Amino acid sequence: xxxxxxxxxxxxxxxxxxxxxxxxxxxxxxxxxxxxxxxxxxxxxxxxxxxxxxxxxxxxxxxxxxxxxxxxxxxxxxxxxxxxxxxxxxxxxxxxxxxxxxxxxxxxxxxxxxxxxxxxxxxxxxxxxxxxxxxxxxxxxxxxxxxxxxxxxxxxxxxxxxxxxxxxxxxxxxxxxxxxxxxxxxxxxxxxxxxxxxxxxxxxxxxxxxxxxxxxxxxxxxxxxxxxxxxxxxxxxxxxxxxxxxxxxxxxxxxxxxxxxxxxxxxxxxxxxxxxxxxxxxxxxxxxxxxxxxxxxxxxxxxxxxxxxxxxxxxxxxxxxxxxxxxxxxxxxxxxxxxxxxxxxxxxxxxxxxxxxxxxxxxxxxxxxxxxxxxxxxxxxxxxxxxxxxxxxxxxxxxxxxxxxxxxxxxxxxxxxxxxxxxxxxxxxxxxxxxxxxxxxxxxxxxxxxxxxxxxxxxxxxxxxxxxxxxxxxxxxxxxxxxxxxxxxxxxxxxxxxxxxxxxxxxxxxxxxxxxxxxxxxxxxxxxxxxxxxxxxxxxxxxxxxxxxxxxxxxxxxxxxxxxxxxxxxxxxxxxxxxxxxxxxxxxxxxxxxxxxxxxxxxxxxxxxxxxxxxxxxxxxxxxxxxxxxxx
Amino acid sequence: xxxxxxxxxxxxxxxxxxxxxxxxxxxxxxxxxxxxxxxxxxxxxxxxxxxxxxxxxxxxxxxxxxxxxxxxxxxxxxxxxxxxxxxxxxxxxxxxxxxxxxxxxxxxxxxxxxxxxxxxxxxxxxxxxxxxxxxxxxxxxxxxxxxxx
Ligand SMILES: Cc1cc2nc3c(=O)[nH]c(=O)nc-3n(C[C@H](O)[C@H](O)[C@H](O)COP(=O)(O)O)c2cc1C
Ligand code: FES
Numbered sequence: 001x002x003x004x005x006x007x008x009x010x011x012x013x014x015x016x017x018x019x020x021x022x023x024x025x026x027x028x029x030x031x032x033x034x035x036x037x038x039x040x041x042x043x044x045x046x047x048x049x050x051x052x053x054x055x056x057x058x059x060x061x062x063x064x065x066x067x068x069x070x071x072x073x074x075x076x077x078x079x080x081x082x083x084x085x086x087x088x089x090x091x092x093x094x095x096x097x098x099x100x101x102x103x104x105x106x107x108x109x110x111x112x113x114x115x116x117x118x119x120x121x122x123x124x125x126x127x128x129x130x131x132x133x134x135x136x137x138x139x140x141x142x143x144x145x146x147x148x149x150x151x152x153x154x155x156x157x158x159x160x161x162x163x164x165x166x167x168x169x170x171x172x173x174x175x176x177x178x179x180x181x182x183x184x185x186x187x188x189x190x191x192x193x194x195x196x197x198x199x200x201x202x203x204x205x206x207x208x209x210x211x212x213x214x215x216x217x218x219x220x221x222x223x224x225x226x227x228x229x230x231x232x233x234x235x236x237x238x239x240x241x242x243x244x245x246x247x248x249x250x251x252x253x254x255x256x257x258x259x260x261x262x263x264x265x266x267x268x269x270x271x272x273x274x275x276x277x278x279x280x281x282x283x284x285x286x287x288x289x290x291x292x293x294x295x296x297x298x299x300x301x302x303x304x305x306x307x308x309x310x311x312x313x314x315x316x317x318x319x320x321x322x323x324x325x326x327x328x329x330x331x332x333x334x335x336x337x338x339x340x341x342x343x344x345x346x347x348x349x350x351x352x353x354x355x356x357x358x359x360x361x362x363x364x365x366x367x368x369x370x371x372x373x374x375x376x377x378x379x380x381x382x383x384x385x386x387x388x389x390x391x392x393x394x395x396x397x398x399x400x401x402x403x404x405x406x407x408x409x410x411x412x413x414x415x416x417x418x419x420x421x422x423x424x425x426x427x428x429x430x431x432x433x434x435x436x437x438x439x440x441x442x443x444x445x446x447x448x449x450x451x452x453x454x455x456x457x458x459x460x461x462x463x464x465x466x467x468x469x470x471x472x473x474x475x476x477x478x479x480x481x482x483x484x485x486x487x488x489x490x491x492x493x494x495x496x497x498x499x500x501x502x503x504x505x506x507x508x509x510x511x512x513x514x515x516x517x518x519x520x521x522x523x524x525x526x527x528x529x530x531x532x533x534x535x536x537x538x539x540x541x542x543x544x545x546x547x548x549x550x551x552x553x554x555x556x557x558x559x560x561x562x563x564x565x566x567x568x569x570x571x572x573x574x575x576x577x578x579x580x581x582x583x584x585x586x587x588x589x590x591x592x593x594x595x596x597x598x599x600x601x602x603x604x605x606x607x608x609x610x611x612x613x614x615x616x617x618x619x620x621x622x623x624x625x626x627x628x629x630x631x632x
Numbered sequence: 633x634x635x636x637x638x639x640x641x642x643x644x645x646x647x648x649x650x651x652x653x654x655x656x657x658x659x660x661x662x663x664x665x666x667x668x669x670x671x672x673x674x675x676x677x678x679x680x681x682x683x684x685x686x687x688x689x690x691x692x693x694x695x696x697x698x699x700x701x702x703x704x705x706x707x708x709x710x711x712x713x714x715x716x717x718x719x720x721x722x723x724x725x726x727x728x729x730x731x732x733x734x735x736x737x738x739x740x741x742x743x744x745x746x747x748x749x750x751x752x753x754x755x756x757x758x759x760x761x762x763x764x765x766x767x768x769x770x771x772x773x774x775x776x777x778x779x780x781x
Contacts, residue, residue, distance in 0.1 A: 312649050412710065
């Protein structure tokens with residue numbers, strides 16, 4: 001089949017589908033965990049009950065994870081209508097009212113997408129969380145069936161590949177260079193230039209690797225893209241492979257992403273069927289195949305030289321560069337490694353042209369960046385914004401501000417390799433250079449919001465625990481340095497810190513940063529360095545006053561029952577796992593501090609109308625010895 | 633050698649670079665990597681036992697002791713940490729009476745920690761077998777684990 005025939009078939013199928021009533025159910029991992037599959041069952045049941053003809057499709061995530069499960073109903077010639085926080089109980093109402101009676105239920109709808117307006121329902125993309133966004137990488141997520149290649153093709157999919165195959169490889173590289181695309185895996189290296197190195201490297205056997213290890217523990221951009229639009233990435237892989245002259249490709253995907261893996265396997269077999277993968281792709285003399293490698297759980301394998309070792313079946317240990325993978329990678333052959341999101345951008349650059357792409361973002365950072373917004377923020381989810389957007393707009397307009405209207409403490413970007421950004425820098429534009437200037441990094445797109453209830457010292461300890469346990473142990477600065485830093489941080493969190501510790505930490509952090517073999521060690525000190533730089537008060541409170549201002553560090557916190565608030569309801573007493581609470585019906589309860597394991601169960605169980613259990617830090621609780629009757 | 637192990641090892645060609653894949657296959661089918669599996673793999677791949685164990689022990693995915701019937705994984709990634717993941721872990725530990733990395737005596741549960749399932753927007757998260765439970769609270773721990781008792 002020629003591509004034209006494939007395309008015509010896909011478009012015909014898509015048109016046919018658009019002539020029917022469709023229900024799209026957001027069923028990516030996040031949607032599923034919020035109950036999307038039971039919503040799906042309820043929908044099918046309801047359709048059968050009323051004998052309604054409708055096509056129900058599981059789609060990827062549109063990014064509004066905070067209000068999953070999300071469904072979308074599309075009647076022929078009508079706009080898409082999105083409903084959020086859908087439960088199986090509400091499904092019959094929506095279906096009966098909209099599909100049988102023609103009432104789209106504006107009271108339940110979140111927004112609509114299409115050229116017509118629906119009375120009482122705002123345009124989805126005009127909502128505050130979506131308005132500042134630009135969807136290039138996420139263009140199809142939530143709108144097409146990720147298990148059907150025809151949906152992708154009908155929406156201009158693979159036209160970028162077809163265009164590339166008619167150009168010379170050098171011209172394709174030129175186009176990517178012109179677009180200004182920089183690698184989205186963290187370092188921001190210009191993609192076109194990287195491809196040029198690999199193209200020029202001598203050898204007939206070359207490899208292209210798509211890095212889908214997504215090691216940052218708090219990031220899910222790549223997972224969402226792979227689950228929602230796998231072909232968007234695969235088209236980019238093919239274009240890259242053609243440009244550098246690769247014969248074989250690997251997708252290195254972490255095993256914690258079973259659904260993403262499933263989507264990839266399905267996509268690959270559909271591509272083979274259409275002759276878009278394998279020998280003589282689309283009738284040209286370009287041949288290329290892709291193999292999926294499942295990661296086995298090691299953060300360091302995201303680093304390119306470790307990743308190569310892991311693909312070769314060895315321990316994932318980095319080596320020093322040069323030689324760079326472009327010259328000597330898998331089995332010593334020239335190898336090009338790109339991140340998932342980088343490649344998803346490539347397919348759009350070829351489809352729409354470098355000039356179009358370069359129209360987004362800033363002078364030095366073209367295009368968009370996806371972020372996974374999580375932590376103490378109202379609207380958590382997956383977002384895509386043009387480079388240069390001020391941090392404030394991301395946190396307050398898109399994210400809706402801090403949960404419970406608490407005080408923002410810090411925005412953490414770049415995960416274990418990045419740093420904390422305090423509120424005074426909220427006007428900073430989001431781009432590689434500006435974040436680096438603050439001591440953090442752009443990273444791959446994790447963005448975690450911490451509020452006044454989070455302890456910065458505890459978070460620094462958390463990141464160090466992670467990097468220390470993921471350090472491969474090959475180089476001394478990282479193996480020993482992260483251990484030493486962690487020891488000090490643990491001591492401070494236990495209230496055993498000494499004044500000298502701050503200087504020691506600073507010195508160690510700088511040494512590890514400047515001398516580690518790979519970027520895991522080189523960036524591991526960032527959380528420590530930024531926390532010391534912006535939050536010295538928190539360290540001092542822990543060290544000098546033995547107080548954790550956020551009341552997080554267990555050893556520095558006591559639970560205490562306020563005698564004048566306790567109503568003697570016995571809920572905390574009954575649920576305490578270690579029987580540390582004394583009391584009785586209508587007696588003021590007392591926590592035995594010797595027995596207390598500080599699990600916080602009493603705080604969870606104390607009814608909000610009493611609010612009698614409190615956490616205190618920096619002072620020892622003194623109070624009643626024995627329970628006394630509750631005052632009337 | 634157990635029949636199943638032989639079966640798995642027989643169907644795979646020993647190409648360069650397949651070691652991790654074979655280990656994953658063995659673990660998926662048999663639940664863990666036994667000593668016998670390691671020495672048999674070493675023999676067939678013509679590499680030393682220490683090399684096979686070296687690779688297997690490098691990656692956190694591989695286990696060397698039999699697994700329980702259900703696996704409870706508690707996420708301790710950044711977002712889950714910020715939202716109280718450590719307290720969820722403590723609650724699960726208390727409920728099952730084991731620590732992270734251990735298996736209950738009756739081989740019903742293993743408890744593991746994981747750094748992120750990519751479900752951070754709905755943290756804290758735990759995964760039992762293949763089901764993801766998001767927005768966890770310490771109160772829900774008991775309820776959910778009971779489903780698997
Ligand atoms: C410790 C460590 C972990 C990394 N993890 C990832 C990852 O999970 N995904 C990724 O794409 N890049 C990761 N990188 C960056 C890669 O080494 C590499 O720079 C990137 O995949 C290149 O792709 P790009 O040019 O498209 O950004 C990691 C780097 C380090 C040092
Ligand atoms: S941090 Fe727990 S799912 Fe990502």
